[in-house]
Amino acid sequence: MSGISSLGYLGLGVKDVPGWEKFATQILGLQSAGIREDGTLRLRMDEYVCRFSLHRDDADDLAYVGWEVANPAALREIAERLRGAGVAVEAGSAELAAARGVAELVRFADPNGIASEAFYGPSVEFEKPFHSPRAISGFKTGAQGLGHIVVATSDVDKSVRFYCDTLGFRISDFIEMKFGSARFSMAFMHCNPRHHTIALIPIPLPKKLLHFMLQCHSIDDVGATMYLVQEAGIEIAASLGRHTNDHMLSFYMRTPSGFEVEYGWGGREIDDRIWHVQKHHAPSIWGHQRAGMPR
Ligand SMILES: [Fe+2]
Numbered sequence: 001m002s003g004i005s006s007l008g009y010l011g012l013g014v015k016d017v018p019g020w021e022k023f024a025t026q027i028l029g030l031q032s033a034g035i036r037e038d039g040t041l042r043l044r045m046d047e048y049v050c051r052f053s054l055h056r057d058d059a060d061d062l063a064y065v066g067w068e069v070a071n072p073a074a075l076r077e078i079a080e081r082l083r084g085a086g087v088a089v090e091a092g093s094a095e096l097a098a099a100r101g102v103a104e105l106v107r108f109a110d111p112n113g114i115a116s117e118a119f120y121g122p123s124v125e126f127e128k129p130f131h132s133p134r135a136i137s138g139f140k141t142g143a144q145g146l147g148h149i150v151v152a153t154s155d156v157d158k159s160v161r162f163y164c165d166t167l168g169f170r171i172s173d174f175i176e177m178k179f180g181s182a183r184f185s186m187a188f189m190h191c192n193p194r195h196h197t198i199a200l201i202p203i204p205l206p207k208k209l210l211h212f213m214l215q216c217h218s219i220d221d222v223g224a225t226m227y228l229v230q231e232a233g234i235e236i237a238a239s240l241g242r243h244t245n246d247h248m249l250s251f252y253m254r255t256p257s258g259f260e261v262e263y264g265w266g267g268r269e270i271d272d273r274i275w276h277v278q279k280h281h282a283p284s285i286w287g288h289q290r291a292g293m294p295r
Pocket of ligand 1: 150211212213262
């Protein structure tokens with residue numbers, strides 16, 4: 001079955017677009033692709049003309065997720081499967097496709113009410129190579145897409161069925177978490193060799209988005225950025241650590257919108273021919289300490 005091939009783009013609704021532009025370029029090392037007539041800030045991280053669109057919005061949260069598929073036939077198949085599952089699917093207009101920088105898209109909502117789009121044909125500019133404003137080696141994207149997102153869900157089983165049965169994701173693993181007396185299990189899913197492209201956390205949270213993750217080519221980018229974040233007085237939400245499931249070496253910083261960015265390196269990849277689902281009982285092998293949280 002044709003499924004989603006990668007996380008193509010993210011739309012964020014943010015209160016402070018100028019503050020985000022500074023944060024995204026000077027801290028994260030993304031490249032500004034300019035502000036469109038409607039005030040939307042576009043950011044690049046590779047050859048795609050746009051990986052992030054930042055819209056002025058009081059929500060300070062995820063506005064929409066752009067899921068890439070390979071071609072028009074795959075888009076038709078996904079749309080038919082969504083309709084077959086009783087999900088309303090709307091064709092995106094030519095104007096919307098131009099705004100997103102894609103050839104064609106459809107719109108739908110996931111079971112958690114997250115505005116979602118499936119598209120093919122991203123506009124790419126190899127003739128204008130990505131150039132980070134910072135001295136970093138750049139981001140691991142390509143077939144693995146822009147990174148991963150972790151979102152809140154009220155019904156993890158229903159969401160896993162939606163992402164796997166309808167959109168073609170596969171389960172990577174689960175992490176059983178304990179916070180005081182609370183126990184819950186997070187579900188991690190992949191659609192390409194990146195260990196997880198979406199993870200679901202089944203607890204009520206103030207925002208839809210817990211964090212998005214950017215993966216650097218070099219461990220030095222993670223270290224240098226961590227010290228830059230400290231010097232800039234930005235909150236480190238979780239200290240340097242290595243995750244149990246994707247083996248990502250990373251730290252988490254607070255964005256101007258309150259949700260977090262995971263900045264990482266060295267995640268292990270999934271080969272679907274041999275991968276088997278695992279269950280973990282801790283989020284990290286070491287580190288990722290949070291203020292006020294027991295180890
Ligand atoms: Fe993450």
